[in-house]
Amino acid sequence: MATGFLYSATLIRCSLALVISSNCNPTREHVITSLKPFLVLPPLMEWIRVAVAHTEHRRSFSVDSDDVRQAARLLLPGVDCEPRQLKADDCFSATRKLDAASTEAKFLQDLGFRMLNCGRTDLVKQAVNLLGPDGINSMSEQGMTPLMYACVRGDEAMVQMLLDAGADINSEVPSSLHKHPSVYPDTRQGTPLTFAVLHGHVPVVQLLLDARVSVEGAIQDGAENYTETPLQLASAAGNFELVSLLLERGADPLIGTTYRNGISSGPLGEMNSYSLAASHGHRNVFRKLLSQVEKDKGDVLSLEEILAEGSETVERRVPQNESTLRTGKAKLRALREAMYHSAEHGHVDITIDIRSLGVPWTLHTWMESLRTCFVQQRRPLIQGLLKDFSCIKEDEYTEELITHGLPLMFQILRASKNEVISQQLSVIFTQCYGPFPIPKLTEIKKKQTSRLDPQFLNNKEMSDVTFLVEGKPFYAHKVLLFTASPRFKSLLSNRPAAENTCIEISHVKYNIFQVGIYFYLLTNPTQTHVVTAHQEH
Numbered sequence: 001m002a003t004g005f006l007y008s009a010t011l012i013r014c015s016l017a018l019v020i021s022s023n024c025n026p027t028r029e030h031v032i033t034s035l036k037p038f039l040v041l042p043p044l045m046e047w048i049r050v051a052v053a054h055t056e057h058r059r060s061f062s063v064d065s066d067d068v069r070q071a072a073r074l075l076l077p078g079v080d081c082e083p084r085q086l087k088a089d090d091c092f093s094a095t096r097k098l099d100a101a102s103t104e105a106k107f108l109q110d111l112g113f114r115m116l117n118c119g120r121t122d123l124v125k126q127a128v129n130l131l132g133p134d135g136i137n138s139m140s141e142q143g144m145t146p147l148m149y150a151c152v153r154g155d156e157a158m159v160q161m162l163l164d165a166g167a168d169i170n171s172e173v174p175s176s177l178h179k180h181p182s183v184y185p186d187t188r189q190g191t192p193l194t195f196a197v198l199h200g201h202v203p204v205v206q207l208l209l210d211a212r213v214s215v216e217g218a219i220q221d222g223a224e225n226y227t228e229t230p231l232q233l234a235s236a237a238g239n240f241e242l243v244s245l246l247l248e249r250g251a252d253p254l255i256g257t258t259y260r261n262g263i264s265s266g267p268l269g270e271m272n273s274y275s276l277a278a279s280h281g282h283r284n285v286f287r288k289l290l291s292q293v294e295k296d297k298g299d300v301l302s303l304e305e306i307l308a309e310g311s312e313t314v315e316r317r318v319p320q321n322e323s324t325l326r327t328g329k330a331k332l333r334a335l336r337e338a339m340y341h342s343a344e345h346g347h348v349d350i351t352i353d354i355r356s357l358g359v360p361w362t363l364h365t366w367m368e369s370l371r372t373c374f375v376q377q378r379r380p381l382i383q384g385l386l387k388d389f390s391c392i393k394e395d396e397y398t399e400e401l402i403t404h405g406l407p408l409m410f411q412i413l414r415a416s417k418n419e420v421i422s423q424q425l426s427v428i429f430t431q432c433y434g435p436f437p438i439p440k441l442t443e444i445k446k447k448q449t450s451r452l453d454p455q456f457l458n459n460k461e462m463s464d465v466t467f468l469v470e471g472k473p474f475y476a477h478k479v480l481l482f483t484a485s486p487r488f489k490s491l492l493s494n495r496p497a498a499e500n501t502c503i504e505i506s507h508v509k510y511n512i513f514q515v516g517i518y519f520y521l522l523t524n525p526t527q528t529h530v531v532t533a534h535q536e537h
Helices: 001-012 044-057 065-075 100-119 120-131 144-155 156-164 194-198 201-208 230-237 240-248 273-279 283-289 303-307 312-317 322-344 348-356 364-376 379-391 399-415 421-433 478-484 486-493 511-524 524-537
Strands: 465-469 472-476 501-505
Touching: 044 065, 044 120, 100 120, 100 144, 144 156, 144 194, 144 201, 156 501, 194 201, 194 230, 201 240, 230 240, 230 273, 240 283, 273 283, 273 322, 273 348, 283 348, 312 364, 322 348, 322 486, 348 364, 348 379, 364 379, 364 399, 364 472, 364 486, 465 511, 472 478, 472 511, 478 486
Parallel strands: 465 501
Antiparallel strands: 465 472
16 A cells, blocks of 8 residues: 555655556656646645555455546646556565465465466466466466456457366356455356457357356346346447347346346336447347247237237237237337436437337337437427327326427427428317317407607707706607606606706717617507506516
8 A cells, every 4th residue: 555655745746747548658748847746736645545445346355556547637738648457466465464374375376377477378388277276267366267358358369278178167256355355346147258248349248158058147047137147248338240149149138237226117127228228329230139039920919919918809819828928018118218317318210210110109209219300300200200190198297298399399489480390280289188178268468658849859948857968958748758758757856847858868869869769669668658557567
């Protein structure tokens, strides 16, 4: 830990060039100096706090240089570094509480992992002898085997060598922290195939599949899945090649992830492969998942048959195979969930693809799709969505339709110049209003006011008020001003009594003032009174 904090002190004293990755050459502007590179540098305690947080996150016992680099990325402006690589940690601090024999075995195991991580296939036999009683399947403090580390690196030759040496191809990162205290929380139950897919190493994935690895990762038949399957990871990343490869080997796109507290909205877990591909907008991957051929194609119900499940004709026509029906219902639920996520993330093309399969609209997904199409100005899709409004069941009509749906549709009506869209919206408004007669609208009659004679304005002989604008007089009459506006009345009533009151107006041009007075008093007095009364309140 002292080494890590010494590195932290060095960062504080040195410039930006010292915290950039060692593979990058500093530019001419990055000159190493003992002066402060920034106006305000974080204090040492802040460096310690952030570096220790990174250390605790990876469940390590010591702060290393990478933890300090990650702290610099957060604390220093303009500093960046590569993400931490998944590799074996040093075991120096972990051996302080062990006896001499255990410490020696720990150091030898650490040396064995380092020999395998260097990529030298000719050292496999010597390294295995150092790993301990479990040999090639020994686990580091992170709960990972040499085969997992090789899959992370994408070292195809080392993976093949370890498989030939008898490495367990389906080994899992343990969930227990008793024997392996530095297990990453996000890697629990990870398998070699999981790490190869996660890092996109297609040749390694092909090699593991050829060696008959479990295509679903750590999940067992009938067991709950607390981590993502390889197909879920590939679908979220949009790796079409890996998705195709895993589907060919029998990966199930319906499997979701169950939370470790056991809470889940669906019996098959959350965010299956369909939902992950849809939420990230990977349309080609989603279509590939849809094209997956079922194992028992002749016994699988179509979506139309599932949706019409309650009718007697379907019950007589469809064989009552409970497992087949369960599979069909699970796929329908998965597609509904994928439809929701695609609509929420604005991937309307995928939403339309799912709708074309016969999956019914919900009010929320329909409104989110309509909103996205309106923002993207996709008129043909707007017309199709408005046409589909009648397919939404009345049970779906909630308060959301009033608070969000109708304002959105009126906004489209105001902005659209398309006659078809206007007619479709009028049909929807009529449907939402219902069969009730429209009440008679009473006309609001405007109060008639006497028009002013223009000769009373700017007439010196008939005026008793003079406005002085830019040194020029503008003549008016108090009675007209009192009648026109309460503000004029308040302004003039507070003036001292005189034959001709003179009011100086500043910060306005004479011609502008003249046009304003004429417009205010002669064009629309009724509207003027309304605006003035509103301003008074």
